[in-house]
Amino acid sequence: MSARPRIVVPETPGDQHRAAVLNALIAHNEKAAGPSGFQQVCLLVEDPETGATVGGLWGRITYDWLFVELLALPESARHGGLGTEILTRAETIARERGCVGVWLDTYAFQAPGFYAKRGYEVFGTLADHPRGSHRLFYKKVL
8 A cells, every 4th residue: 555545434334344344453463463263152042932032142252262242131031040051151162162261341230240249350440331330341260
């Protein structure tokens, strides 16, 4: 590139735009730190009557850590041990795949107590996100 790159703001960003940015980041990271070992992790919760997916865990392993991006259960399935079971199974998968830990984030109005009871510790806080609350970043070394 001889000319300075320009900045473009697409009207409707799509998957191809995300992929272009992600591929540039992956190339940089792999040059600096080697292959990330990327692996997707997914555990689904199905309604026993309909078979419909009603929640679960979505995450990814990169550089020896599992990042839990999403964890959701229907209201009717909370406080019965299902969340603990899902998180424990994800931790087992992470261990089996050579991870040294798990990290995630949650809002203060979601489930910070749930993670603390399962051995996760706060390593960062983002105040006023959303306004009047905060976002917590948790980790657990396996």
